[in-house]
Amino acid sequence: MRTIFKLYRAFLASSLAFTLDTLYLNWNTTFPAVTVCEIYNGEKxxxxxxxxxxxxxDHRIDDYVADITxxxxxxxxxxxxxxxxxxxxFEELISNFRTACRQLITNCSWIGEPFDCCSEFRPLNTEYGLCYSFNSLQTEPYSDLKFINxxxxxxxxxxxxxxxxxxIHVHPPNDIPYMMSEGVIRETVLWGSSKEIIFNAVEILNDPAVKIFSPEHRKCRFYNEIEERGENNECQ
Incomplete structure (x- = not known):
């Protein structure tokens, strides 16, 4: 009986593992989400x-509105x-004080092919206020994640x-940027400047058998197991 119990404990401890698959060169790699959030401009x-x-x-109103929007x-x-x-x-203030997508984001292209910016940079409510996110699963309507390489x-x-x-926030498509985000590229781009961000994306895929294990055991949830979108610790 003790032997069976030890084997069971060993199975629980090592039933899930990460391995490298050299076939990745033949796969499509999903481009990450890119979220653009306007930041405060006092003069504007x-x-x-x-x-x-x-x-x-009362000019204190200006500071208050800046904190809210x-x-x-x-x-x-x-x-x-x-x-x-x-x-x-608040909604009216945000509408008036934050720049709409059409005025904020222009001249978009994907691998050299132009596209309509606001068809793909879609509204996303975040802790920072209303932002616009490209290739995100958290926007409505959802992005269909057709941007791959x-x-x-x-x-x-x-x-x-x-x-x-x-x-600008570069993050997994399942995530929503927030103040304490980990593993997120976060860059400030001021008007008139330019920024180039070069990164390496590593795709994580799960074997279908992983779903056999409970979320408590695997310590993550698949996207269709999350009732409230935006919850952390999602399985990839």
Whole structure:
């Protein structure tokens, strides 16, 4: 009986393993998601605020709106609302103070082929506010992940232009960028500058038999096992 128990414990401890497959050169490799988030521009926001609230506004409103529409992890100015009437129409504020996709992202191409930017950079709500994500499974409608690279296509190459200061996140298609994201490339691109990001993508595939094991045992969930999209620890 003790021997059987030891074998069972050994099976639980080593029933899942990572191995390298040299056939990867024949596979399609999925391009990661690329999410573009506009960042705060004080001069631009001052002009918008003046048009939206008027010249005679309490200027503390400007700081409050900046905290709400370009969230950085904490609302430092929410205490102002004890003294002033802070607006609570958050969706309208975001619509007015953040740049729409058509004005923000232009001149898109995939491996040299132009495409309509906002057909593929789709709205994605994040901790940073409304962003636009390319090749993401978290957008609605979902991306169909047709952006792949293999021996025939060569390395994937995504190019686009931006009209505002932004932060770019390169991450797995299943993920949503957030403040404490791990394993994510995060780059700030200021207006008038250029940025080239070169990376190596490693695709992780699961044998169908992995689904036999419970999520608690494998310590991850497949995409169709997650009720709330965006949950961490997803199986690839």
């Amino acid at each position: 926001n001052w002009d918008i605020s003046e048009n939206y609230f008027g010249v005679g506004r 370009f969230f950085s992890g904490k609302c430092h100015t929410c205490s102002y609302c004890e003294d002033i009437a802070c607006p609570t129409n 293999n021996r025939e296509t060569g390395p994937g190459s995504l190019r686009f232009a931006l009209s505002e200061d932004t932060q």
